[in-house]
Amino acid sequence: MVLEGKRFKQRLPGEAGSDPECLDPLENVASFSVVPRCLRYEDVSATKVCSEQDVVDHLNLTSNRDRLTLTRPVQDWTTPTVVSLDVFIYTILSVFWENELISWDPADFCGIQEVTIPRELLWKPDLIIYETMEKNEASGSPYLMVRHDGRVIMDNNLKLVSTCSIDIHKFPFDTQNCNLTFSSSIYTDQEIQLVPLSNSSLVTKNSREIMLTHGEWEFMNVSVHTVKVAYQDQGTWDQVVYTITIRRVPLLQVLTFIMPILFFLSLDLASFFMPDTRGDKLCFKVTVLLAMSVLLLILNDTFPSKPSKTPLMAVYVIVVFAFMLLSLLETILVVYLMERASTPRGSRAGRGSRGSRAPSSEGLHLSRDAGMHHITSHHIINHCTYTEKWTDLRQTQTDTNTGTKTDSDTAKHVEPNNSMG
Known part of the structure; x- marks a missing residue:
């Protein structure tokens, strides 16, 4: 502090406003620079500086670690700890409970109302999910949020692979309900009371905002209810059950299964307008039936091995x-009856006695006169597998007819010579 051009009067001890530690410079001496021994500040308000560590030190979280982690945080052991659950899809699990052993007045700590501490420093409820099949691999937050009134908040990110009872009776227009059951593995309802924090409508609304429908399933809603389960004489446990309702999007199954099956059935019905020449109708029906069988093999992988009810889709496929199959059998029967009606009895008997010998010229003439409209089932099978055999058969028939005609002309030419002799 620099004072220039000032004159100071020395105060005697005992005078008003005198300070024994504050002395004036010499009287009647002009001072150019004077550094007083003390300064007096008046009407200056002090600002207190606080940190979260002050709250942690006040709660003695490090020194009382065993007391805060080994047992439930209650003053009276008969007081239950109320644990609130809140679940959103995709799965965010929020857990709330009250710790009676820690609290502070925000006014004493510059208005701090909540602090974040590591999970290892406080007791946590042992919640399990009954339907889970694999260990949760999602990384959760390593911290807990503690409020000034002792309320503790724990948020978890869950990636669940759970069991679900599937009813495919109406596949692919089915709706499934999957449960997530939360409960404590050790504490009964007298020690921990599980309650849902949000009702069904609020959970559904929040889940719709987070979850975007994609893939084969469409999210419908979430319902929440609480049940009590008794295990023999060990006590009663609280359970909070979240039922997630999803609906299958049927477009893919309609395009890949239902429509192709209808197409195959239409082709089979259209084959009745095909002529029976050369066995083309029979070969066409066999091809359609084989294609249908391949589609059934693909469809078989979609259904569970042991469904609770027979799927309507399976009934539809079996009927088609x-x-x-009946259409194919009818075609085979018609071909057989038409062949039997067009073939003379003697020719059938001769062919049966000669086995695989070549057909007679009389039978070939009859077949040609009928326009070759009917062939045997043996020729049909050969046509479906080896088409060139039909050409050989026609060539054989032509050669036979030519030889028969030549022999007849020769006999007519020789007969007059015999009469002249």
Whole structure:
């Protein structure tokens, strides 16, 4: 502090406003620079500086670690700890409970109302999910949020692979309900009371904002309810059950299964307008039936091995397959009856006695007169596998007819010579 051009009067001890530690410079001496021994500040308000560590030190979280982690945080052991759950899809699990052993007045710590501490420093409820099949691999937050009134908040990110009872009776227009059951593995309802923090409508609304429908399933809603389960004489446990309702998007199954099966059935019905020449109709029906069988193999991988009810889709496929099979049998029967009606009895008997010998010229003439409209089932099979055999058969028939005609002309030419002799 620099004072220039000032004159100071020395105060005697005992005078008003005198300070024994504050002395004036010499009287009647002009001072150019004077550094007083003390300064007096008046009407200056002090600002207190606080940190979260002050709250942690006040709560003695490090020194009382065993007391805060080994047992439930209650003053009276008969007081239950109320644990609130809140679940959103995709799965965010929020857990709330009250710790009676820690609290502070925000006014004493510059208005701090909550602090974040590591999970290892406080007791946590042992919640399990009954339907889970694999260990949760999602990384959760390593910290807990503690409020000034002792309320503790724990947020977890869950990636669940759980079991679900599937009912595919109406596949692919089915709706499934999957449960997530939360409960404590050790504490009964007298020690921990599980309650849902949000009702069904609020959970559904929040889940719709987070979850975007994609893939084969469409999210519908979430319902929440609480049940009590008793295990023999060990006590009663609280359980909070979240039922997630999802609906299958049927477009893919309609395009890949239902429509192709209808197409195959239409092709099979259209084959009745095909002529029976050369066995083309029979070969076409067999091809359609084989294609239907391949589709059934693909569809078989979609259904569970042991469904609770017979799927309507399976009934639909079996009925269509049965119609196509009956159509094939009807075609085989018609071909057989038409061949039997067009072939003379003697020719059939001769062919049966000669086995695989070549057909007679009389039978070939009859076949040609009928326009070759009917062939045997043996020729049909050969046509479906080896088409060139039909050409050989026609060539054989032509050669036979030519030889028969030549022999007849020769006999007519020789007969007059015999009469002249």
